[in-house]
Amino acid sequence: MILQRRPGVEGIGVRRRGWNPGRIDPARALLITVAGGCAAGSLVWTLLVGFVEPHAALAFGVLIAAGELARITLPGHREVAPIASAGAIGYAFLLSVGGVTATHSAWQVIAVVTLGIALGELPHIAVGREPRWSDLARRLLIVEITALVFRPFVHEVPPDSEHWWLVVAVMTALVAGAWLVDAALAATIRAERLHTRISVAFGDELRAQFAIGMAIGSSGMLIALASTVTGLVGLLVFTAPLLVTQVAFRRFAEIRLTYLQTVRSLSRVTEVGGYVETGHSRRVSRLARLIGCELGMRESELLELEYAALMHDIGQLSLRDPIAGGATVLASPREQRRIAELGSAVIRETGVLDAVAELVRRQCEACEGDGDDGPPPLGSRIIKVANAFDDLVGESRDADRIEAVLQRLRMDAGREYDTDVVEAAARVLDRDRARR
Known part of the structure; x- marks a missing residue:
């Protein structure tokens, strides 16, 4: 089953629900x-x-x-x-x-x-x-x-x-x-x-x-x-x-705040250039961070994950012709690997984000790994799921479409996608829908 991206009015994660000083738990x-x-x-x-x-x-x-x-x-x-x-x-x-x-x-x-x-x-x-x-x-x-x-x-x-x-x-x-x-x-x-x-x-x-x-x-x-x-x-x-x-x-x-703002601005280059949909990097970053919290990642790991998720598509800037809709999940494995490696190389040029570059480099690997390095880091597996979800759902908030995409990810869980990450994403999305 192939699902094409369908634009909607407001994507999951466009409104930041992470920290709300007025909410009383x-x-x-x-x-x-x-x-x-x-x-x-x-x-x-x-x-x-x-x-x-x-x-x-x-x-x-x-x-x-x-x-x-x-x-x-x-x-x-x-x-x-x-x-x-x-x-x-x-x-x-x-x-x-x-x-x-x-x-x-x-x-x-x-x-x-x-x-x-x-x-x-x-x-x-x-x-x-x-x-x-x-x-x-x-x-x-x-x-x-x-x-x-x-x-x-x-x-x-x-x-x-x-x-x-x-x-x-x-x-x-x-x-x-x-x-x-x-x-x-x-x-x-x-x-x-x-x-x-x-x-x-x-x-x-x-x-x-x-x-x-x-x-x-x-x-x-x-x-x-x-x-x-x-x-x-x-x-x-x-x-x-x-x-x-x-x-x-x-x-x-x-x-620290300036650093994060700089990374967010850099992540928008692919959007401004028309390589990905507007808001894609922010939505992937937010979903990835929520999944990381659900899986118990430490704060320092969450920060690296946020940086990597924001810049996960920066390698698309090297493409001669943009991928339709910027959906790398629909690209060939070879093209996905090339985008990831080029993006990683760009990030390594900063000299201070080597861990982030490694997360970006291995984001397209299957959950068991493609070579002798073993399974990719948890952050890479999270980005793979979050990116695939947003590539297929986009800005749509239709519950049936979201459920259909989750079922597709579950079908490939254990091979392409980490099962625990997919289930964590499902729990996060359920809570997100319940808040509306």
Whole structure:
């Protein structure tokens, strides 16, 4: 059975459904409810009993607000506010200010952090940036846990105690525990949103948050300990290194974003030149990424897969006459292999995308492999399925046509196409249709 491409009104994947900050999933709803309820209770309690040591509360509140205002978004849509988080941890760990014992309660810590975050969010809301409630709730919940565990025992460990090392050990343990809890919460939300394995998501979060998490935790501890001697001046002194770190992370995120935008622009060359249908590369990339999530690929592997899927047809630029409709699945195996190899050669010229080039080179191989190299990488097998699906379906959203194409892929599964990849694609497409 040969299916020809049939244009429609809007293809699967034209509307990006991957990340939606406004959608509330069960895990996110529970997180926001718990963190928000604790914050509201702390505000009411603190207003009733009054603030103690208002100068310190004001100084830390301003620092948290400024840090929230200067928050950054890291790769993977991870929103962090290093200065605000370090200031909040420092206030939770505060033992004394210039030798005067800090007696504020855990509830006051939560209230000050809540007010600081709210003030820092106001400018973002004023310019139309919708808050990422789950990220805000995670930052708030970590401080709530830290303060509720640490503050009740502050009066039992005076700042001049000879057992200062024990206090530092407790702070370190709490920072490490908070970091693990935060990674677990982020992984749960990520697994729910992307339909990937929670163990894979947890590993991705640990790798993504390790450097910034350690910088935040250590800075928060230093702020608390330094304030014992220097007073509130320690806020400025020990926030400066974190500010430099934040700038470095921001530049890294911007470079990563620019890199992806460049690859996306390059992938459109084949569309502009008339070699493939408009939107083909974006649709293949989106479907391939969703299949990769379904199969439990790590975040770094998903990024390489996204790059390779965007540029999988770039080898068609070498063709004298474009393939009808750009559907390489209808080309001869020899022509498919030539396109893949030429595309791989072009990508290798960058000098930094060798892994991506290898995925593109082997995308046309059968699932068992064509030579002595063994089966092609999982990414190549995913691109083969995603490309074949879009070549045959195109922009059509007709359910019967989609099912017919899936049945055709299943008929060739085990020979041309990887069975697990085909079934993963079917599950992804079922969820996609169910969302409409």
